[in-house]
Amino acid sequence: MVNKEWPLWEVFIRSKQGLNHKHVGSLRAADAEMAVDNARDVYTRRSEGISIWVVESNSIHASHPSEADSLFEPSHSKVYRHPTFYEVPDGIEHM
């Protein structure tokens, strides 16, 4: 079956050494190697990257927006996980 539509790939670019790969968009290509080549042309025409990841879009499993409350709400009440929760007396340094 050679006349099927090319699969969709999500593209991630590392802009410079020391930074994460970051999602920049998507594109279509027949396979992973061609997806990397296409990503070079579509997403790094102005030296935006030094490394490219491509992941076939249907391999990505995402949380659903309707689950956002049950997933993320529990951490909202746990302010004691942040350093600003704690009182430090005046005059204390290096903490």
Next chain:
Amino acid sequence: MKELDIQELERRFQEKIDNDIKIEPNDWMPDNYRQTLIRQISQHAHSEIVGMLPEGNWITRAPNLRRKAVLLAKVQDEAGHGLYLYSATETLGADREDTIDDLHSGKAKYSSIFNYPTVSWADMGAIGWLVDGAAIMNQVPLCRCSYGPYARAMVRVCKEESFHQRQGFEIMVQLANGAPEQKAMAQDALNRFWWPSLMMFGPNDAESKHTAQSMKWKIKRHTNDELRQQMVDITVPQIEILGLVVPDKDIKWNEETGHYDYGEIDWNEFWNVVKGNGPCNKERVDARRIAKENGMWVREAANAHAIKRAARKAS
């Protein structure tokens, strides 16, 4: 979670929009919002792709290597912009191939400006300066559009397009300061592209059927007439610096409003071109359709190559 009725979902949706919270692909959205975005983003994508044609016309005849490299880079950017935008339509569930076929069948529109011919090198100047200038004016507010993927695509597009306008203006500056024949070429290109560029902002506010809803959804942030006025106000002083003449006998600074008054746009011409009867409509759509048909073997070959490569890896 209990089932929410549609009105409650719509209320929450509008609340998010009102609070400037972006809408992302998997979020619930009203069907009309989705359809409006698919229509707008795909037409925007088509405009980028069809927009490659009038300029592609001059790549082989650019006056020197520098101009040729610049024009190639600009046209390549436009292909890239089309691709960002087709990807954005796919996040809304639109099928890319269907979207492109809608262009070829005439069902989907694209910016009417690209239905005008590019008859002289000066047109490359006028297009970069005026057409990209108008496009940037439209696109900058779209960077704050409520739909995340569209807004993000626009940020990239705007960043890349600022060189497009400058290179066009540079061409105009050189021609306007050149021999009398060159200056006449620049004036002629301005004469032909001035009015179509103002038409790019779409019909007058009173005639624009989508504006009110699109503004409520924060897809659109300014009305067509607001943006058009901004274009006139910014461009007239640039025309004066070039030493060219605004091709509008009614153009006049209005002290009271702080804006330029300008003449009536020929809306008959606008609608005629939108309906497919412009000088190059048929040529443009034919070129796209033929490109798809003639490129079919490349897409099939890529698939065949992918299958072969996968088999080789597996063995």
